[in-house]
Amino acid sequence: MIFAQKPMTKRIASNPNSSFLMIRKKIVLAGLAVLVVLAIITFLLHRAIVDIRSPWPEPIPAAGVEVAATQDTVRFGVISRFPANVLYQGYQPLMDYLSDETEYHFELIISRSYEETVAQLASGKVHAAFLGSYIYITSREQHGLEPILKPLNEDGQPFFQSVIIVQEDSDIHSISQLKDRKLALPSENSFSGNWLLQSGFSSNGITGSDLAAIEHFRHHHSVVYEVLRGNYDAGSIKDRVADEFRGQGLRIIKRSDPVPGSPVVVSSNHNPAITAAITSVLLNIDPAEPEYADLVSQWDPEFRNGFMRARATDYDQLAHQILEVPAP
Numbered sequence: 551m552i553f554a555q556k557p558m559t560k561r562i563a564s565n566p567n568s569s570f571l572m573i574r575k576k577i578v579l580a581g582l583a584v585l586v587v588l589a590i591i592t593f594l595l596h597r598a599i600v601d602i603r604s605p606w607p608e609p610i611p612a613a614g615v616e617v618a619a620t621q622d623t624v625r626f627g628v629i630s631r632f633p634a635n636v637l638y639q640g641y642q643p644l645m646d647y648l649s650d651e652t653e654y655h656f657e658l659i660i661s662r663s664y665e666e667t668v669a670q671l672a673s674g675k676v677h678a679a680f681l682g683s684y685i686y687i688t689s690r691e692q693h694g695l696e697p698i699l700k701p702l703n704e705d706g707q708p709f710f711q712s713v714i715i716v717q718e719d720s721d722i723h724s725i726s727q728l729k730d731r732k733l734a735l736p737s738e739n740s741f742s743g744n745w746l747l748q749s750g751f752s753s754n755g756i757t758g759s760d761l762a763a764i765e766h767f768r769h770h771h772s773v774v775y776e777v778l779r780g781n782y783d784a785g786s787i788k789d790r791v792a793d794e795f796r797g798q799g800l801r802i803i804k805r806s807d808p809v810p811g812s813p814v815v816v817s818s819n820h821n822p823a824i825t826a827a828i829t830s831v832l833l834n835i836d837p838a839e840p841e842y843a844d845l846v847s848q849w850d851p852e853f854r855n856g857f858m859r860a861r862a863t864d865y866d867q868l869a870h871q872i873l874e875v876p877a878p
Contacts, residue, residue: 624654624824627671627679629664631740633769640850641680647845652827664739668693671817677824681815684741687869690862694818697860698829700811701852708858709808711789712742715777715800722784725754725804731783732763734776742770742786745806749871774800790852810868813860832857
């Protein structure tokens with residue numbers, strides 16, 4: 551009888567060192583994958599925070615819950631002159647100070663446009679707002695807006711200037727050299743977005759049609775970005791923004807005449823008690839005093855030199871230039 555021979559299998563002894571190396575390799579690869587994911591998340595988060603081109607995401611109320619101000623909450627609006635994260639960083643500390651120094655709780659309302667803030671004032675959704683001088687002048691009669699305060703500059707004067715910026719190594723040194731060049735401007739409702747078009751060009755013998763392109767952007771900081779990247783040859787911005795980017799590759803070729811400071815504004819149906827509380831607290835600030843120096847250092851640079859009272863007549867001369875109404 552012939553028996554089938556059982557095939558012999560070769561048993562290979564496991565190598566403990568080999569198994570350990572495989573496990574360690576998997577751990578290393580997993581660790582590297584985690585590091586790559588964390589690096590990507592960190593990069594995206596950093597870009598979202600510092601990207602001045604993108605609007606800051608608005609808070610989303612919980613479903614079915616209506617967000618409403620309590621009786622002692624005072625809503626304070628601000629136009630979209632800067633990116634929302636920049637506005638919050640510089641304006642919220644001022645709101646906190648008003649809340650600490652008065653019986654009210656102040657809430658900062660950041661708008662998506664200049665017109666939205668004006669509409670909020672007119673409808674009573676905000677009690678007061680930080681407006682620009684240009685949008686105040688073009689809206690004050692229609693909506694019954696009243697200026698109550700204006701910020702002081704470094705010289706203690708209630709004025710600012712718009713400036714024309716170019717790259718530091720640009721061959722442009724005057725407004726007349728903007729012919730056939732590209733110009734970036736902030737909002738159509740800002741003074742910086744209008745003074746060149748209304749008077750700067752004509753006084754230098756050129757018109758807007760002489761330029762290769764003129765485009766408005768939402769924020770002053772976006773104008774800076776476009777010029778620094780070389781997408782535009784020049785830009786018009788507020789001097790406070792130009793100061794922020796001093797030493798970062800920009801050069802100023804022209805300044806506007808002094809303009810009355812961007813006013814804090816209320817509507818004609820404002821609550822006098824709240825308005826009095828705002829003006830009293832802010833007028834009492836003296837940045838030269840040590841007790842206020844640290845406080846205002848956290849505020850937007852435009853407000854670090856204090857405030858003074860504002861009146862409608864302070865803006866009449868500028869209104870004459872902008873609206874071509876009879877001078878006072």
